[in-house]
Amino acid sequence: MATETADPESSESSGPLADKSPWLKIGIVVGGLAVAVSLMVLAFLAPSINSGADDLPVGISGPAQATAQLQQKFEAAQPGAFDFRNYDDAAAVAEAAHDRDVVGGISIEADGSVTITVAGGAGTPYSALLKNIGAGLETAGKKVTYTDIAPLTADDPNGSGLSALGMPLAFGGMISAVLLSTLLKNLPLYKIAGSIAGSTVVGFVVVAILQFGFGSVDGNYFLTSLSLALGVAAISLFVLGMESLLGYAGFGVGGLLMMFIANPLSGMATGWQWLPSPWGFIGQLLPIGSTGTLVRSVAFFDGHGIGMPLTVLFIWVIVGVALTIGGAAKKQRAAAASAANA
Template sequence: MTQSTEESRGAPAPGGFAAEIKDAVTARAALLVLGVLALQLAFAVSYLGAFHDPRPSGIRLAVAAPSAPAAEETARQLDGLEGDPLDAHAVSGEAAALREVRTREADGALIVRPGGGPDRLLVASGAGASLSQALEQVVGLAEESRGRTLQVVDAVPADAGDARGLSSFYLVVGWCVGGYLCAAALAVSAGARPANTARAAVRLGALLVYAAVAGLLGAVVAGPVLGALPGGTAALWGLGTMVVFAVGAITLALQGLAGVVGIGLAILLVVVVGNPSAGGAYAYALLPPFWQAVGPALPPGAGTYAARSLAYFDGHGTAGPLLVLAAWAVGGAAVTLACAAFRRGRPGAPVGSGLPEERVAA
């Protein structure tokens, strides 16, 4: 490189300060900055919208009483509370009520005692302290209005090392971060869009290996190392592998569709929308309708619910969340391969994202 070339690079752009700005801030950079601003705003709106005013809605409550008519009448009264905080239903007895709590068919259970004895409320802090506390508050006020006293029993308590039952959520968040960062690293190193289906398959294979390692390390840290979650390490390892691969496959698919911008779209889906709706800090029943509806269908929510089920409920309730994760994993992989095949089949199609600074894909 000659000295004149070096000097020309450091010289002001012809045309004054406006031209200097235009030369320093490219159109692509300006668009990316606007995208970051939109993502930041979406982050604030999503988290504030989900958490600023938690209100119980549709908390599942099993009701047992000395007689079936009494149980049905109590359930009807609780189900009709203003604001619909509870979704109450009668069960055949105390054993049935406890079984529903331990299998996640109900979030809690009210055992109505005959005479003036205190009724018992069964909660499960292993499913999250926010849910058990909300249930205790709502049922406590209802019992007080009926002139009855209440005894609260934690039927499925969170472990001592699992503060407020949040360890499952934070573990899944870590797995999700690993998933989209691994996919992003593949894009940074070799172009957002793979050149052909063989290379797309290689990326998916590399992601699968990473997911298995990340899943194992997360399960070991949460279990044997920190004692944050009870349950088997193997089950959590399998779940972690699914979460990491599902999120990574989503990110690869979005990169295949939108290039580098796909990384931002993955963050929008998983972090901006998925994390506040995951049922971690606040259970589904405490979230506004939008977040309550989308949470179970996204990887953070599905992973959090499954992790709590594995840790505290002997795996009950994991079928749905695992199907959600499998759908994202298979769908993401399929779209990734399809995008690579489509681009390969287009005559003269460019390999990268179409952005001038991006490397040709490997």
């Protein structure tokens, strides 16, 4: 007796919208499009228009009266721009910048001279801002010296290599998910294994290009590569999970989130503190932003400040794996129920 094979198109059309009117479906598409485009515009424009110093954590040290006067001066000139944090001396400010507690600092010495501490690896806007402050103090007659505790490389003094990572990171994670979902249908464990393997290769290849090809980073190659690989895996596994749960619509949801929300909110080019609140912090809860922070911390700060980005990325990985396996199990149960009712 011949068995009937389900027509893929008919099974696709048996979803929750199958019995709805065409006009309702059009309304859902139009409404969804309006929401999606609005989110994209907000995600791209709000950070770029409003970026700048806003509660920027800056270390300060020196005689109490001198530091108080300096803080009052900056608060009057740029209200709310800086979150000054007091330290004992220039060495403590440098240590705080190296630990990624502040983006740099200003230290007033006993003789009235000033030490400006910058960390190029944290993001070029912070260094430029602090150096401008130093130039202003020099104009006022102060002797100013500059210390960069995490300098960018001589081959890439503007950090262009790191700035360009956002889109390749999103694309690499998404394209691997699309290919694995297409080639390994109904094989969730193989999809997960393929995602991890592909992400690892991408991490090592991209960092090799950055480090040995362009000299954009010069830290530990192995650890920097693993950091980038973890970010690619977080994106890839999440998109795989969304496809497993929602079908092809999952690619759209994953793509919208990663390329048009996570990417512009990542602060990849500037460092996340340069973005307006709360956009910068939100970006750090998404894979691209947390990957950028992780790579900077490993490549330029000897691993300081990796706690939060590692936690965020592992959560995205776990969620992606759970969705991939859960979605596949749901499909198998639906197929078994359909076969039982046939």
